[in-house]
Amino acid sequence: MPEAIWISFAFVLGLLVKTVGLPPLVGYLAAGFVLSGIAAAANIAVEATDVLAHIAHLGVLLLLFTVGLKLKLRSIVSPEVIGGSLLHFGITCAVFTPGLYLLMELDWQTAFLLAIALSFSSTVLAAKVLETKRELRAFHGRVAIGILIMQDLIALVVMSLAAGQTPSQWALIVFGLPLLRPLLFKLLDASGHDELLVLLGLLLALVVGGLGFEAVGLSSELGALVFGAMLANHPRSQELAKSLWSVKEVFLVGFFLQIGIGGLPDGQALVFALVAAIVLPLKGLLFFFLLILFRLRARSSFLSSLSLTNYSEFGLIVASVALPEWLIPLAITVSLSFVISAPLNRYAHSLYERWSGSLVKFEGQTHHPDEQPISLGSTRVLVMGMGRTGTAAYDWLRQTEPELIGLDSDPAKTQKHQAAGRNVVFADAEDNTFWQGLYMPELQSVILAMNDIEGKLIAARMLRRKGFTGYIVAHTMYADEAKKIREAGADEAYLTMSETGVALASHLRDQRPAIPSQTAGTT
Structure with a gap:
């Protein structure tokens, strides 16, 4: 044949x-x-x-x-x-x-x-x-x-x-x-x-x-x-x-x-x-x-x-x-x-x-906007990936954390977040140029909320290579991916559906009215 x-x-x-x-x-x-x-x-x-x-x-x-x-x-x-x-x-x-x-x-x-x-x-x-x-x-x-x-x-x-x-x-x-x-x-x-x-x-x-x-x-x-x-x-x-x-x-x-x-x-x-x-x-x-x-x-x-x-x-x-x-x-x-x-x-x-x-x-004296070095300044918490999960984490954190910033690789999404009043800038975790120009003197914690597993792995590795010793947390759909993320340098990687179940249960615990004991009033 x-x-x-x-x-x-x-x-x-x-x-x-x-x-x-x-x-x-x-x-x-x-x-x-x-x-x-x-x-x-x-x-x-x-x-x-x-x-x-x-x-x-x-x-x-x-x-x-x-x-x-x-x-x-x-x-x-x-x-x-x-x-x-x-x-x-x-x-x-x-x-x-x-x-x-x-x-x-x-x-x-x-x-x-x-x-x-x-x-x-x-x-x-x-x-x-x-x-x-x-x-x-x-x-x-x-x-x-x-x-x-x-x-x-x-x-x-x-x-x-x-x-x-x-x-x-x-x-x-x-x-x-x-x-x-x-x-x-x-x-x-x-x-x-x-x-x-x-x-x-x-x-x-x-x-x-x-x-x-x-x-x-x-x-x-x-x-x-x-x-x-x-x-x-x-x-x-x-x-x-x-x-x-x-x-x-x-x-x-x-x-x-x-x-x-x-x-x-x-x-x-x-x-x-x-x-x-x-x-x-x-x-x-x-x-x-x-x-x-x-x-x-x-x-x-x-x-x-x-x-x-x-x-x-x-x-x-x-x-x-x-x-x-x-x-x-x-x-x-x-x-x-x-x-x-x-x-x-x-x-x-x-x-x-x-x-x-x-x-x-x-090189000329001025550079393309997408290639400008990023300084996080006094930022203490960084959210990488501003999709639904990242946005939810950002909105919950900004109630108590003023030094907060979000990064996303989609320029259109970045502009939408900025219009909504969020401190979000364009950056691509898979771009080595971004990591070469990143300054993060006060950073303490990072949330990896990108959609793709490769972006999370690269971000975890690069953060550790740059000497970051703070807390890195991520979410993922699958247990094998969670293991890879932890091996890449993250402190913890939670399963998305498991965390959703925990969150639902916590809402039920916090919001439901007290249920009287079944034995109350019995003789």
Whole structure:
């Protein structure tokens, strides 16, 4: 069976490259090229590729859906995201087009379309790398994902124009999707914690988002991302993402295999890929200086740029529509960029520490509002995560504790709390930059009330690393998570439902009228 061969090659080569310190996805790419040669010799490439392409597509849709689950759309609609992506796209096309025209003796249209294909960065690779490092919600992660979304939208427009197709009139229905959010929230609440939760994720990512958007002439990838983002504010969004994790990872192996199995390169394709790899650092440098221009710190600019220093699978999709004869050279180019980018991103923080002395010289005098150092001053109690639980804790504490502050990673939620008179500021517990600039000289107690377990673990660890010796308390739904939180440095982690029961019982004890003894008045 072809599937057995794919799985065997993917596992063996994935394990092999992992032993030498490279991400397994590099092994999956290598397995694809090996299988491509075997399939070509056995004359079975077309049938195998069709099956694998379907698996790969499902993996991409699930990945983008889970990325959407972690997105706060209001936080990516920002000058650095919109301006950075558009400027990078324009400059890249302006430089690459004449270069390809002169060096490769192409016509202007072909050179321009190739420049467009090379201007995009890989959403799949960047999202997977950031997710693996738990940096999707960090400031530099949000900037990188925002730029990738903008690039994907540009790619969709280019493909529509190149194919001579436009979305149907029914595509306008998409603008009414926010009205479905209450229904989606109810479905998520009703799905429980078992297989129905997984099926709901598959339904929204593959059927409603994927096929639904295709039916009205829009990209299925965009549909999966949009439906994930619509659930991002739900308290159980991260539980849904975790439930889909294994399915998504298996399908994504198919995506990386597909890139390699697409065909064997000739000499011209290899030369093209090598030249593109040589100029790849220029792509990252352009992103770095553009983000510096938008007042990001050198560290955030460097980490975001490194995530974007690769070529995109969307370039292959554009080529399949507009330049089918360039599909194999672009596939080799994308694969080679993955081999270069994946290990670089693995050591991104170490690389920045090594080069930080030179990079910080490019910073401006003013910095982005999201990257300003936070001083807690005389604050004695800190509430991290201002959802329903955090808000309830804050409101109860402020009756007796004047030196109180709340932190939340959602700018819109932060503004809402400030309008209600609460002392709440924007901060992301999963962003290392926040911890580097945090000052807490008088802090005594911390409540960890974020929705996701990773945020609580990171916050507990970072507080202890910064020398905090005060009391840290958290809540969680599951006993195994409570154990992890305590091991990360929290003094105590309470089970949410157990504490709710205790609170209800205490209300009953405090409020009910005295019940006369059953033995009173008996003889």
